[in-house]
Amino acid sequence: MTQLYRIAGLMVQMESFGRTVEQAKPYLTEETGEPDIVIHSQWQNLQKMAPHLSEDSCEYLSTGSSFYRQLLEYDGMLLHASAVVMDGRAYLFSAPCGTGKSTHTKLWLQVFGERAQILNDDKPALRLEEGSFYAYGTPWSGKHDVSLNVRVPVGGICVLQRGEENRIEPYSGTMAIYDILAQTVRSKNPAMMEKLLTLMGILLEKVPVWRMECNMDPSAAQVSYAAMSGKDRIC
């Protein structure tokens, strides 16, 4: 069934099934009007290329990829990250699969209790609106479907690495650009790639980026929160 949703502030028309429909339910809208984004699922094509994936997974991945590709038209991009909200700011922890993004944000929930909530555990949408970056929950939020249908100003982005000790530092330069680019969707289309790189340039100007080596001890959450929220500064 074709439905209208409001996702990342945009009217989205999508015809879907399975887990995608379930995860998208909180985003259903009663509004009417022309959609900003129409999602065309290509799950059959995807399944031809990746026969080991189920129909349901192909639908989820294909609709997500269609959404995030079109999001670029609205000054928005995907960052592969686990995003946690605390005190009205979103903190995004990004890393390649299997590094422990979700593990780290779970530590925030453990340490800070109800003050912290997961905004999106896998693919938050970032949008540049009136000169500031906001993070949004979306239906494409990972295996465990943890997401909030809200918009939150971005407080910082942190690239995670596993380490023995917990250590966080500001991150910039070529490697920071590379790591952010590696965790978003690259377009094969030059005009869209140009848009993405322009948006990334503004993102790196406006949003503080950090690099952290972390272990799985709850103190890791305290270390990242203290640095990224600025609460360890005396001023």
Next chain:
Amino acid sequence: MLKLKDGFVLKEIAGKCVAVPTGSDIDFNGMITLNPTAKTLWDCLAQGAEMEDLVAALLAAYDVEEETAVAHVADFVEKLKGLNFLV
């Protein structure tokens, strides 16, 4: 003649000149950053150039010895060939 394949997008991000391939012609999933001399050579190679043209471009833009320029050009072209970025 030496020429870059089509489909590269060049952008200045956070003070760095970044080149990223698009299209299906280039099998490279990373990005490269260009320092000012590399950018000079890159611009020439986007149009198409001979080794002599590249050396001349460096000599015109920077205060370097010809020998240094020749070595620099050879090194850069070798890198691009290694990445299969040239036509």
